[in-house]
Amino acid sequence: MNEIVVKNIVKYYPDKEYKPKGLKRIKNIVAPKKKKVLDNVDFEIKKGEIFGLLGSNGAGKTSLMKMISGLMETDEGEIFVLGEKMPENKKKIAGRINGVFARANMWWELTGKQNLLTYAKIYGVKKEKAEELIDFFGLRGKENLYSDLYSTGEVMRFCLAKSFLNDPEILFLDEPTIGLDPVVAIKVREMIKKRKKKSSIILTTHNMEEADFLCDRVAIINKGRIIKTGTPESLKKELKKEEIFEVEFDKVSSKLIENLDKLKYVESVNLLEDTQSLRIILKEKTQVNHLMKEIQRENKIQNIQKVSPTLEDVFVHLVGK
Amino acid sequence: MRFVSDFVVLTIAEIRKYYRWKERIIWDIFGTLAFLLSFLLVWGAVFSSSSVEIGGLNKDNYIIFLVTGSLLWPAIGICLGPLSSAFVREKYHRSSTYFFLSPASRFAFLFAKAVASMIEVLLISLLILMLIIFSYEFTFKGSLILAGMVFFLTFLSFSGVGMTLAVLGAWREGISEISFILSEVLMLLSGVFYPLEVFPESLRAFCEVLPTTQAISTLRMIGMEGATLTQIMPQLIYLAIFSIISISIAYFAFRRIEKKAMLIGI
Numbered sequence: 001m002n003e004i005v006v007k008n009i010v011k012y013y014p015d016k017e018y019k020p021k022g023l024k025r026i027k028n029i030v031a032p033k034k035k036k037v038l039d040n041v042d043f044e045i046k047k048g049e050i051f052g053l054l055g056s057n058g059a060g061k062t063s064l065m066k067m068i069s070g071l072m073e074t075d076e077g078e079i080f081v082l083g084e085k086m087p088e089n090k091k092k093i094a095g096r097i098n099g100v101f102a103r104a105n106m107w108w109e110l111t112g113k114q115n116l117l118t119y120a121k122i123y124g125v126k127k128e129k130a131e132e133l134i135d136f137f138g139l140r141g142k143e144n145l146y147s148d149l150y151s152t153g154e155v156m157r158f159c160l161a162k163s164f165l166n167d168p169e170i171l172f173l174d175e176p177t178i179g180l181d182p183v184v185a186i187k188v189r190e191m192i193k194k195r196k197k198k199s200s201i202i203l204t205t206h207n208m209e210e211a212d213f214l215c216d217r218v219a220i221i222n223k224g225r226i227i228k229t230g231t232p233e234s235l236k237k238e239l240k241k242e243e244i245f246e247v248e249f250d251k252v253s254s255k256l257i258e259n260l261d262k263l264k265y266v267e268s269v270n271l272l273e274d275t276q277s278l279r280i281i282l283k284e285k286t287q288v289n290h291l292m293k294e295i296q297r298e299n300k301i302q303n304i305q306k307v308s309p310t311l312e313d314v315f316v317h318l319v320g321k
Numbered sequence: 322m323r324f325v326s327d328f329v330v331l332t333i334a335e336i337r338k339y340y341r342w343k344e345r346i347i348w349d350i351f352g353t354l355a356f357l358l359s360f361l362l363v364w365g366a367v368f369s370s371s372s373v374e375i376g377g378l379n380k381d382n383y384i385i386f387l388v389t390g391s392l393l394w395p396a397i398g399i400c401l402g403p404l405s406s407a408f409v410r411e412k413y414h415r416s417s418t419y420f421f422l423s424p425a426s427r428f429a430f431l432f433a434k435a436v437a438s439m440i441e442v443l444l445i446s447l448l449i450l451m452l453i454i455f456s457y458e459f460t461f462k463g464s465l466i467l468a469g470m471v472f473f474l475t476f477l478s479f480s481g482v483g484m485t486l487a488v489l490g491a492w493r494e495g496i497s498e499i500s501f502i503l504s505e506v507l508m509l510l511s512g513v514f515y516p517l518e519v520f521p522e523s524l525r526a527f528c529e530v531l532p533t534t535q536a537i538s539t540l541r542m543i544g545m546e547g548a549t550l551t552q553i554m555p556q557l558i559y560l561a562i563f564s565i566i567s568i569s570i571a572y573f574a575f576r577r578i579e580k581k582a583m584l585i586g587i
Contacts, residue, residue, distance in 0.1 A: 013585065069422060070422075071418065071421060071422060071583075072583055072584070072585070073583045073584055087583065091424065094422070094423060094424035095424040097422070098422065098423075099422060101418050101419075101422075103415055103418075104415045104416070104418035104419055105414050105415045105416050105418075105419075106416060106419065107334065107338065107414075107416045108414055108416070109337075109338035109341035109342070110334060110337055110338060110341070114334070114337055118330060118331075118333075118334045119419070119423065121326075121330040122327060122330060122423050122424065122425045123423065123424070146341065159419075162419065172422075
């Protein structure tokens with residue numbers, strides 16, 4: 001059964017880049033010029049599924065998430081969550097959903113525990129549940145500090161604890177690991193994975209490894225349109241017709257990256273963090289020899305290996321260089 | 322039922338938030354006391370050496386005149402300042418997103434903020450009253466119940482103004498500065514610490530129709546002249562009408578801003 005149905009969503013925002021002059025200014029104040037931020041978005045999420053929305057900054061992920069959770073209206077199209085039309089019938093299901101949003105905060109004048117206890121009462125949950133979540137998220141000892149004294153990671157863990165309070169049937173997670181250190185991020189991902197048994201989860205992230213680890217299916221959004229939907233595995237398989245190499249050089253120069261990137265048969269070139277290695281995706285297998293010749297002409301190669309595609313490769317391939 | 326339970330939970334949360342603002346509250350008390358004590362000294366000096374009378378103010382009644390003004394002013398000042406900024410803070414700290422995601426009643430949220438402010442007003446006024454009772458001798462001639470009614474209606478009227486400012490503040494920046502200016506101008510023009518007779522007549526006519534002036538002068542009628550319900554009925558009706566208008570405007574402004582927020586995301 002589908003717990004979330006998103007049908008042909010279109011959303012416009014006022015175009016803030018449009019700076020008219022003269023009388024057009026007044027016209028723009030009365031009826032602001034709009035730009036499309038979501039275009040014909042269509043997908044469904046099944047019960048118990050973790051569905052990832054992947055996209056660059058400004059792709060429309062958070063807007064879409066807010067529309068599904070009833071925090072924003074659509075301009076066209078329909079959204080049904082747990083069988084109820086959103087945002088009109090949000091009140092009917094508000095107690096059955098929950099989530100965290102990247103830029104949202106708890107009440108900072110209250111302590112973490114006071115925040116959780118207040119929301120526990122709002123959601124009609126016993127205070128023992130809040131205590132249990134404080135332990136679950138490793139926040140014991142921090143719970144009585146005011147919320148503005150927490151680190152980014154602690155704030156996110158408190159927000160996640162808040163979102164788990166009512167055992168939601170639908171959990172919205174908008175960039176749940178943004179700003180977290182790797183150790184905490186891994187812990188949070190494990191917690192989300194465990195949550196899957198109880199909730200259907202819709203997740204936005206820039207972190208492709210995270211999406212690969214967590215999501216059953218992903219939708220890649222670019223400029224407001226869903227350009228691909230599928231399981232991470234199926235998307236990676238589609239890319240296998242192409243070739244991906246990791247080439248270790250003596251020294252990687254920006255000129256080398258620039259030159260390789262210009263080659264017609266090269267899809268993308270990325271410098272691997274803290275290494276002298278480049279990850280090169282070719283558009284076609286047959287071009288491998290050309291690439292080798294090109295590289296070896298002026299550079300000394302230490303090592304070269306063919307690698308399997310990642311979700312990040314898929315993303316780069318679909319969204320473009 | 323949902324409204325009542327949310328209202329209780331949110332009022333407790335709001336009072337806890339006020340605890341975080343305890344320093345601000347202490348300074349609010351000091352501020353009001355500083356004004357009161359300054360004018361007690363000024364008027365005390367003016368009336369001690371002569372039998373002069375300024376706008377009905379003389380050495381026998383200047384203390385109760387100042388006390389009534391100082392007790393009522395926090396009700397107005399808190400609505401225009403801290404209450405309106407309490408809403409604006411929710412927007413800028415983005416704590417409203419989680420609230421609007423939850424099943425809680427939005428109107429319980431509005432009322433909880435107003436009631437928490439009212440509790441703050443009562444505490445401040447009581448504290449000031451106790452300090453004055455122990456330091457000065459004065460008699461409150463009228464009914465305390467009537468005085469309570471004036472307090473309540475004044476708070477109701479200005480909580481509507483405060484909420485409207487807050488709603489506008491969630492839409493446009495700089496509203497807290499406008500609230501501050503409005504509050505200061507009203508304090509100067511409403512005769513909180515001096516009789517309106519010090520103003521030229523043309524300005525006085527304007528000052529007298531201000532709701533702040535009406536509220537303060539009504540409380541003074543009760544405290545200084547022992548006015549009865551019948552005598553203050555016109556002023557009470559005026560304040561009641563102003564309350565209905567200000568709260569209605571706040572409600573429609575809130576609905577409008579909520580609709581606008583739904584277009585761009587809460």
